[in-house]
Amino acid sequence: MTDTPSWRTLVTRGAARLASAGVEVSYREAQSLWCQASGVPLVRWLSGQARVTPSMRAHFEEAIDQRCQRVPYHYIVGRREFMGLDLMVDSRVLIPRPETEHLVERVLRDTAKTTQRIVDVGTGSGAVALALAYYGDPKWHIMGVDISSSALAVAQDNAHRIATRTEIQWIYGDLLNEVAGPLTVVVANLPYVDIDQAGELEPELQYEPACALYAPEQGLAVIKRLIRQLPTKLAMKGRVYLEIGAGQADAVEELLRDQQFTVLEREKDLAGIDRIICAERKA
Structure with a gap:
């Protein structure tokens, strides 16, 4: 049975794909997309309090696919901060x-x-x-x-x-x-x-x-x-x-x-x- 990659490995792979697609802040976006896809805050991943599931991985890879097609980051996450207000945004x-x-x-x-x-x-x-x-x-x-x-x-x-x-x-x-x-x-x-x-x-x-x-x-x-x-x-x-x-x-x-x-x-x-x-x- 193949071991499930760690969240850091998935983020690093995702960042490499984003960089190849021309996304400038590739690692930061990949990390943020991982937290969005997993529904788990970064602090819990950093402290080892969360585990990767197949569903998390699938949602993350779908988000990376979209971003590689240059769908705007804020459309993928569905949010944009504006003057401290959390706005919903889409196409x-x-x-x-x-x-x-x-x-x-x-x-x-x-x-x-x-x-x-x-x-x-x-x-x-x-x-x-x-x-x-x-x-x-x-x-x-x-x-x-x-x-x-x-x-x-x-x-x-x-x-x-x-x-x-x-x-x-x-x-x-x-x-x-x-x-x-x-x-x-x-x-x-x-x-x-x-x-x-x-x-x-x-x-x-x-x-x-x-x-x-x-x-x-x-x-x-x-x-x-x-x-x-x-x-x-x-x-x-x-x-x-x-x-x-x-x-x-x-x-x-x-x-x-x-x-x-x-x-x-x-x-x-x-x-x-x-x-x-x-x-x-x-x-």
Whole structure:
């Protein structure tokens, strides 16, 4: 009878397969996938308190197979941390990025602790709306809107699991079409990757929803439509916070000025790219 390999041997083999497939942090991911597949925390494996079973091994090897096909790690484990919140994610929604945490932090820093009407446009997993509702003022009225009903289902599932300071209103609709004004804050992480570049990007992106990633017109088509809606929905001196792609800041600022907005600031991400634009509607 063949001895069952140890958990360390299985993880090492899995890490070698991941490395061959081009996964950069191969050992760490293999170790994490092992804990996910086995349902046993790492500390118990390190202390010798757990034993490998055939079922654990089968689940782990299936997860390694998926990751070697470059299925995103967070889809395999079904979770993504965002600003300390444990979000469920799957192929119905974009995986929240660290850059978007800076977007939320900026809104929280700027927005007064008084009654506000805030909408997160293109909410996806609900990450931005939930973080604002969790860390913001209980007097805020927060809405999350998305054109994808399946994405909204994920957002609502996350809302049921996370105890926020204020309840979120979830709205099915295209941008601000179904949102009643006047709003005081609009925050949006819309698709901004140029659709013509879709084939040039990392392989994991093929598994994420294209409608949440790509847009025509050098990636600006959806952002343009939102900006043109703002004067009919945003209150005077209301603010908009947009996450944008590399090289888009000048064009987005021009679009905002055309709609009678004062651009208050650009904010760079950790890579030094202009990633967030904050603007205020002129009184």
